[in-house]
Amino acid sequence: MTPVNDIPLTPYAQLPAAYRDRHIAHSTVDAFGRAHWLLTAEAHPWDGPPYEAVVVTVGDGHPYETHLSAVRPHGVRFDALADGGFIVAATRSHRDEEPPQAQVFDALGRPSWTFRLGDAIEHLLADEDGTLWVGYFDEGIFGDDLSAPGLRQWSGTGDPLWEFKRGPGVEDIADCYALNVGAHSVWVCPYQRFPLIEVRDGRTARIWDNPVRGASGFAVCGDRVVFYDPSGDDRHQLVDCRLGESAVRPVTRTRLVRPDGGALRGRRRVVCRGPRIYVQVKPFTAWTLLDITADS
Template identity: 60%
Template sequence: MPAERPETRLVPYARLPRTYRDRHIVHSSVDAFGRAHWLLTEQPPENLDTDPYDALVVTVGEGACHETYLHAVLPWRPRVEALPDGGFVLAAPRADTSDGQQVQVFDALGRTTGTFRVGDGIEHLLADRAGDLWLGYFDEGVYGDALSAPGLRRWSITGEPLWSYSPVPGAGQIDDCYTLNVAGRTAWACPYACFPLIEVDEGQVVRVRQNPVRGANGLSVLGERAVFFSGYGDDRDRLVDCRLTETSVEPVAESRLVRPDGGRLGRRRVVSRGSRIHVQVKPFTEWFVFDLA
């Protein structure tokens, strides 16, 4: 990594209370309202691949901690996402073509309200403030499953397909949805292979910007600015600050994103929400944030 690249430090955001550290973290996320969630089990995730199991979601936000017990969970090693009504969605990233229980929806009391299938190869699962689910898919799903083939889709919480991407001028087929940012009812995606910045609003692509930044999997957007996080090889911890025009992304400055103490990030999870890039590093008990605002 270039020595002259300055550092940008993440800021502490939310932490799993020590009370729950004896449980196993299956997944963690940050929702559309800024709350952090941890999906926890008593048994290691690899031991939960046959029968339904119980799980606990611990929510941290606005200075408070809340528990939701989920009963008879079906998806194996699922991603967790919170809904506006206090419920949750669990989704297995990989799905057999006949598996109708890939996605499981729970109400605020932890009871199942429905199951459905959304396609193999889930890379991103983000619910918006209305409760719709935005899914970005990686290449094995795009090229192996008809439901995943568009690369980017929006679903209702009952499993109804609401919108799917199709190629538009300036952006071709999505091979792999590297980056997805959802804020309000707007989504931004930056897919492989040419990495155009695609803006979707109210169910249609409203703008495509040509983008020279390659391989980012985190994105912060605010007005006429965007910051891309990560890349290939030595650019894995790179931040690229950019100016947005009507048709293009224009890099202005680069830095290296580090932990609050200045340490390297290592293995991480990333959630992009509007102006914020949320980053979680191993052992995944704490969320940090970079905020363009």
């Protein structure tokens, strides 16, 4: 593979300074490119009482707030829904627990639906239609019937719509390492062998053998796929690949760096949407972007 220069991230969205004194429970970028921060007055214990929260949204002109009342889940993932509402879900869950794990809020921040999605949520991403794609890590896959498929699609009211099933050329998912929810396809790169799998129209559409192991995220554009943060010594490496008939072919390796060219350091979040990888590093007040359509 031919080496190339480091690739700087592009600044994308920042939490306004007026909110920096609040606790960031979680943050994400939705299917329409809007950045959201779920904020509380302070950190809450995993088994604490219901609490008040505010979602700060950046991306539709001026930042705006949505106040959520009587939020129950703790230790959460969250995302925005197509109708302007939000879903907040605890990452860990037990059968028959009360209250249910996931809570949906309407566009005015009022609680509506509650339901259970399964234990050990690694990824929770809503698509443009408002359905939910949930990827699970190993403790849920091997310990909870709802999580056992490794990847599931749910309606915004908690109805199961699709689940991953083992088939020719693909093993069971043992851990949903990386998930990309695009406009037309959903892509997953799971442990153990890390195949690249495309899900389209409610079915497993294609599977590629993949030599890139352990990526935490990836972007897809045409026959190009760029993996971020594979396993190895360099936590911020990029592997630029091309899709063949049956296998992923690495072409170049480089490093992803901050917009100013400095090294990425500290804990980070990654959200993958089609050709885009959004990266956020601690203290999680800003999102940056790698968009592979810019140089495809």
